[in-house]
Amino acid sequence: MNQRVKPPCKPKTIKCAIYSRKSTEEGLDQDFNSLDAQREAGEAYIKSQLHEGWVCLPDQYDDGGFTGANMERPALRRLLADIESGKVNCVVVYKVDRLSRSLLDFSRIMEVFDKHQVSFVSVTQAFNTASSMGRLVLNVLLSFAQFEREMISERTRDKMAAARRKGKWSGGTPILGYNVENTKLVINEAEARRVQEIFGMYLERKSLLAVAGELHIRGWRNKLWKTRRGTERGGRRFDKGSLYALLTSVIYIGKVRYKNEIHDGEQDGIIDPETFAKVQKLLQKNGQSGGRAVRNKHNALLRGILRCGSCNCGMSHSYSQKKGSRLYRYYVCQRAQKRGWKHCPAPSIPAGEIERFIVDEIKAIGRDPQVIEATLKEARIQAENQSQRLTVERNDLRGELREAHAELSRVAATVGPGDARLANAHDRIGDAERRLTEVENQLAMHACDLIDEAEVTSALADFDAVWQCLEPHEQIRIVELLIERIEYDGEAGDVSITFRPSGIRTLASELATR
Structure with missing residues (x-):
């Protein structure tokens, strides 16, 4: 086989x-x-x-x-x-x-x-x-x-920690308001002014989303920078997260952070420590309570501006309601809440009573010549300051456009059509041009926007009718716009109101428009 x-x-x-x-x-x-x-x-x-x-x-x-x-x-x-x-x-x-x-x-x-x-x-x-x-x-x-x-990682971390403790910039993403020169942070004047405005904007609007929306309208973006290889990074629109990171950066007060440690930095500060502290306190307050709308769900008209004159402390909004009965609202002295009612001569006041009194005082503004005069004086000062700010921004935008057009020419010479860098450059130019148009229009309006005493008196005369048509959240906004603080002395039975002249002018303009 x-x-x-x-x-x-x-x-x-x-x-x-x-x-x-x-x-x-x-x-x-x-x-x-x-x-x-x-x-x-x-x-x-x-x-x-x-x-x-x-x-x-x-x-x-x-x-x-x-x-x-x-x-x-x-x-x-x-x-x-x-x-x-x-x-x-x-x-x-x-x-x-x-x-x-x-x-x-x-x-x-x-x-x-x-x-x-x-x-x-x-x-x-x-x-x-x-x-x-x-x-x-x-x-x-x-x-x-x-x-x-x-071992290399440990040595790198130790080196970064030592550098931060000495206040040195140890690398990372550059931050708006500064340029990096020879491994040091140097203030960029144009960007620094924007940072200052962003902090002021948040203190005024008290909302990250509202500020981010305004920055989007203005076309302001995060820091645009280049890597060592020439690749562009940053330059994105602000959102809630990136805005929060900017507002909480200690670099702006001349400090540096390493983990939980804060050290004096080599760079100069852009924001004064007092303003920075106010912003941090407001961010923390909004974060804990979910924002102003959540905190003020009962539409307390004087929340945050009413103070107890006897105890020199704030008065918080409170309420009580038995099952099936109506809601009773009060403003309560915070000292009395913490230490007991015997520590304050007038620990609470019915919310409706004090709110009606304040609204009546607002209605009487147009009948007080001294208030009108102070309003117009303050309005002129603010208009002049605003015009100066807009002029500086206009000059910055023109410089930004020159740089953006030069950058576009350089990029266009090295890349082909459809490249993302070309699209980014066009977006930057478009945003800057739109904002420049807005700024120039605002400057033109400021030249003829000052209202006189007769216009203020006429506009505020219609306040009563307009007030009745406002939604509760609009009424709250108007009160915050007009009033800086209210001192209630329950023992003497006195109420002292500190008005904002700039707010009175803004209200007069709004009422005239309505």
């Missing part, structure tokens, strides 16, 4: 690349130099593995005169590129240190090898990752590389 014998299987072809390196150029001009010797040893080893299907590739990967302390070597880069394209199955070196003298770099190279299933052989050290022993040695080396990476 005849039996057929299967021929032996032909081994799979293993394409081998020999890598050689010499740190100096000395002797490379000789007929047979160190690189030749390394390659000859590699070729001999590959020939000994011919039965395993090993084949030496004709391409030479020789780095003469390059250190092994880094990966900036042309032949090594070419070898890694050929590995990624599938041209190489095995890399052969004379010694491990020919490939790299850095364990960290060696681990990175091994990651590329492992990703593309490329084995690694050291001729003189019996090192071959195709065998289990070779992989064991590799894992030991990678463990040392991991240890080196962790």
